[in-house]
Amino acid sequence: MDREDLLLEVEEITKRFGGIVAVENVSFRVKRGEVVSIIGPNGAGKTTVFNMLTGVYKTDHGRILFEGKEIQRREPGEIVKRGISRTFQNIRLFPDMRVIENVLVGAHIKTGYSFLSSIFRSRAFREEEDAITLRALKILKEVGLYERRDDYASNLPYGDQRKLEIARAIATGAKLILLDEPAAGMNPQESSELMEFIRLLKGRGYTVLMIEHDMSVVMKISDRIYVIDHGKPIAEGLPEEIARNQRVINVYLGGSQNAVEN
Numbered sequence: 232m233d234r235e236d237l238l239l240e241v242e243e244i245t246k247r248f249g250g251i252v253a254v255e256n257v258s259f260r261v262k263r264g265e266v267v268s269i270i271g272p273n274g275a276g277k278t279t280v281f282n283m284l285t286g287v288y289k290t291d292h293g294r295i296l297f298e299g300k301e302i303q304r305r306e307p308g309e310i311v312k313r314g315i316s317r318t319f320q321n322i323r324l325f326p327d328m329r330v331i332e333n334v335l336v337g338a339h340i341k342t343g344y345s346f347l348s349s350i351f352r353s354r355a356f357r358e359e360e361d362a363i364t365l366r367a368l369k370i371l372k373e374v375g376l377y378e379r380r381d382d383y384a385s386n387l388p389y390g391d392q393r394k395l396e397i398a399r400a401i402a403t404g405a406k407l408i409l410l411d412e413p414a415a416g417m418n419p420q421e422s423s424e425l426m427e428f429i430r431l432l433k434g435r436g437y438t439v440l441m442i443e444h445d446m447s448v449v450m451k452i453s454d455r456i457y458v459i460d461h462g463k464p465i466a467e468g469l470p471e472e473i474a475r476n477q478r479v480i481n482v483y484l485g486g487s488q489n490a491v492e493n
């Protein structure tokens with residue numbers, strides 16, 4: 232793998248909560264333009280990995296490199312500015328705000344304008360505001376929510392709320408988008424639309440790291456898959472390799488206590 236192509240390198244990260252080791256020595260890599268998935272049973276440590284990538288939790292051990300630079304000790308706000316943005320396992324939108332306003336919240340993270348310039352509403356500030364609004368509208372067109380831009384977020388169907396969350400993540404200027412169970416709670420029609428949508432993001436040059444339980448989604452759109460169980464890495468490979476990996480099959484079918492070593 233050419234180092235230049237690597238967007239994210241995670242080296243043996245560990246996170247403990249008191250006596251619980253939620254994540255232990257997990258390593259993975261994401262190349263620019265890839266869709267990579269992290270899978271594993273409930274409580275495996277997947278969301279904890281995302282929380283470390285976004286600076287919500289500090290790692291107890293290990294390194295996280297984004298574009299070759301260590302970020303494991305950075306604060307969440309700085310990590311977003313560097314280009315990592317996420318969605319949440321339980322949708323977190325501003326339900327009483329309009330669709331466009333939800334996207335603008337993401338877009339504002341990108342601006343360097345100070346509070347004072349917003350008071351004096353300098354010409355540069357106003358131009359920046361116009362540019363941000365145009366960009367937000369463009370993103371809404373990209374994700375297919377332009378027609379609903381003035382609706383309240385809470386009035387969108389579930390699948391569209393997920394898309395709006397992704398739109399907000401894109402609006403921060405993210406290079407790497409982390410999706411925590413984007414297909415959760417979706418019907419088959421919605422999850423197949425979501426798959427098309429993630430393909431579209433990939434086609435537009437975005438890099439996606441996704442946690443997902445819906446195997447039909449994972450197997451169809453992932454370039455590579457990493458599997459963790461009880462916080463530990465147990466397999467990695469192409470979708471077809473993961474689908475026939477005996478250890479992975481055992482974890483999913485038999486409960487991890489029965490997993491055989493291979």
Ligand SMILES: Nc1ncnc2c1ncn2[C@@H]1O[C@H](COP(=O)(O)OP(=O)(O)OP(=O)(O)O)[C@@H](O)[C@H]1O
Binds near residue numbers: 248272274
């Ligand atoms: N803030 C916390 N404090 C204490 N324990 C935590 C905390 N966050 C996570 N854990 C524990 O760490 C382990 C991994 O949790 P995590 O949420 O990362 O799993 P997950 O793979 O995302 O599971 P799911 O598929 O159910 O979302 C669990 O045992 C969980 O209870």
Ligand SMILES: [Mg+2]
Binds near residue numbers: 277278279320
């Ligand atoms: Mg989770």
